[in-house]
Amino acid sequence: MPDVDVLVVGAGPGGCIAAREAARAAPELAVLLIERDPAVGVPVRCAEGVGDAGLREFADPTDASWVSRRISRVIFIAPDDTEVPVAERDVGWILDRSRFDACLAAEAAASGAVVRTGVAASGMDRVGERWAVTLQGPGTGGREETVRARVVIGADGVETMVGRWAGLDTRVPARDMESCAQDLLAGIAFDPDAIYLQFSDRDAPGGYAWLFPKGLGVANVGLGVVALRARGRTARQYLDAWIARRYPAGTRLGTTVGGVIVHPTVRRAFTDGVLLVGDAAHMVNPLSGGGIVNAMKSGRLAGRAAAAAIRAGDISAARLASYQRDWMTLLGDDHLKYYAIKRALERCDDEFFNALARTVNRIAPAKRTLGRIFAHALVRHPQLLAVAARFFV
Numbered sequence: 090m091p092d093v094d095v096l097v098v099g100a101g102p103g104g105c106i107a108a109r110e111a112a113r114a115a116p117e118l119a120v121l122l123i124e125r126d127p128a129v130g131v132p133v134r135c136a137e138g139v140g141d142a143g144l145r146e147f148a149d150p151t152d153a154s155w156v157s158r159r160i161s162r163v164i165f166i167a168p169d170d171t172e173v174p175v176a177e178r179d180v181g182w183i184l185d186r187s188r189f190d191a192c193l194a195a196e197a198a199a200s201g202a203v204v205r206t207g208v209a210a211s212g213m214d215r216v217g218e219r220w221a222v223t224l225q226g227p228g229t230g231g232r233e234e235t236v237r238a239r240v241v242i243g244a245d246g247v248e249t250m251v252g253r254w255a256g257l258d259t260r261v262p263a264r265d266m267e268s269c270a271q272d273l274l275a276g277i278a279f280d281p282d283a284i285y286l287q288f289s290d291r292d293a294p295g296g297y298a299w300l301f302p303k304g305l306g307v308a309n310v311g312l313g314v315v316a317l318r319a320r321g322r323t324a325r326q327y328l329d330a331w332i333a334r335r336y337p338a339g340t341r342l343g344t345t346v347g348g349v350i351v352h353p354t355v356r357r358a359f360t361d362g363v364l365l366v367g368d369a370a371h372m373v374n375p376l377s378g379g380g381i382v383n384a385m386k387s388g389r390l391a392g393r394a395a396a397a398a399i400r401a402g403d404i405s406a407a408r409l410a411s412y413q414r415d416w417m418t419l420l421g422d423d424h425l426k427y428y429a430i431k432r433a434l435e436r437c438d439d440e441f442f443n444a445l446a447r448t449v450n451r452i453a454p455a456k457r458t459l460g461r462i463f464a465h466a467l468v469r470h471p472q473l474l475a476v477a478a479r480f481f482v
């Protein structure tokens with residue numbers, strides 16, 4: 090195994106885009122993308138929803154094989170099951186991530202990166218100007234390999250080890266870790282052009298429950314809960330109860346569990362020769378828990394920053410600090426605001442959301458935008474006003 094310039098650990102959306110962008114920015118560099126699972130994109134641990142504008146920065150969804158559904162509506166559900174349809178706009182897409190991630194990995198390869206599956210990083214040490222990274226797994230033929238990289242991009246998701254190996258603090262406070270459970274349900278009734286989100290302490294304490302259509306009568310149905318607030322019950326138990334109440338006739342075609350970090354970006358997502366992207370650096374929207382587009386945006390910044398640093402012959406932490414600054418300007422600072430709103434919303438009880446749904450439903454459907462809903466919430470809940478005043482006024 091020859092030494093490489095950039096080693097990207099993890100072929101989720103963040104890692105694939107990081108590898109693609111590094112290879113495109115500096116074609117003379119050796120870029121290696123490794124994925125511990127035998128195939129990129131599976132198993133899917135995601136509800137697969139993305140906004141239209143963010144997605145289009147990276148890939149064109151028109152007639153793409155990796156699209157499951159185009160979504161044009163959002164329907165909020167209050168704890169008492171009152172539905173609040175939000176005004177129609179070009180909302181977004183439900184992906185087929187098994188295909189989407191694979192497609193991004195193929196683009197990384199087409200751009201010049203080497204992609205290896207069934208290969209896990211199992212440790213790394215600083216040796217001179219490089220990181221010596223140990224690789225293991227079926228993709229190495231059962232042998233342990235060591236690859237020396239100038240820059241390691243840790244795109245290894247919520248359970249990141251790259252950050253820890255590099256001495257970065259990626260710990261998550263328990264109150265900001267959501268445990269999620271999701272079923273692929275068939276044979277249920279819903280509007281196939283809409284996503285449904287139910288905020289309710291009874292159904293999903295600390296998080297929310299969702300239905301994201303995959304096709305006619307088939308949907309990702311799941312929820313996230315914060316263990317500290319879950320009264321001793323698991324996300325699985327909450328999901329079983331939610332499905333029994335709302336979709337009792339559904340047939341379960343698949344099931345998954347996973348964690349979502351609803352915490353702002355880590356203070357340092359960089360050190361000498363290391364950058365962290367996506368979930369590994371807590372770059373998820375703390376309000377929505379969405380992280381696919383964020384992972385790609387941070388991957389793009391990281392891939393380009395790594396390529397530029399290597400070309401300049403300076404891969405020091407001082408040089409790579411610009412990556413963190415660029416990320417905070419792009420989205421990280423917004424996430425701090427969303428996080429403050431999330432914390433304020435945690436203090437609102439189910440009765441607040443029921444009352445909000447009733448007043449918002451008095452607004453004409455065509456005028457029922459997210460901004461107007463938020464304005465109503467502000468009027469009803471002064472503590473949200475304090476948060477808004479701090480950040481938006």
Ligand SMILES: Cc1cc2nc3c(=O)[nH]c(=O)nc-3n(C[C@H](O)[C@H](O)[C@H](O)COP(=O)(O)OP(=O)(O)OC[C@H]3O[C@@H](n4cnc5c(N)ncnc54)[C@H](O)[C@@H]3O)c2cc1C
Binds near residue numbers: 247271311349366373
């Ligand atoms: C139930 C659930 C529902 C979600 N729904 C949505 C949604 O609808 N929309 C949205 O935007 N976000 C959603 N998310 C969040 C979203 O899945 C993540 O934010 C996104 O996948 C982050 O991308 P990433 O590239 O940072 O990490 P990941 O997609 O997690 O990719 C990390 C990759 O690294 C690999 N890896 C890990 N360790 C190693 C190692 N040591 N060596 C090699 N490879 C390694 C993993 O196998 C994995 O493939 C959801 C998450 C969950 C759990």
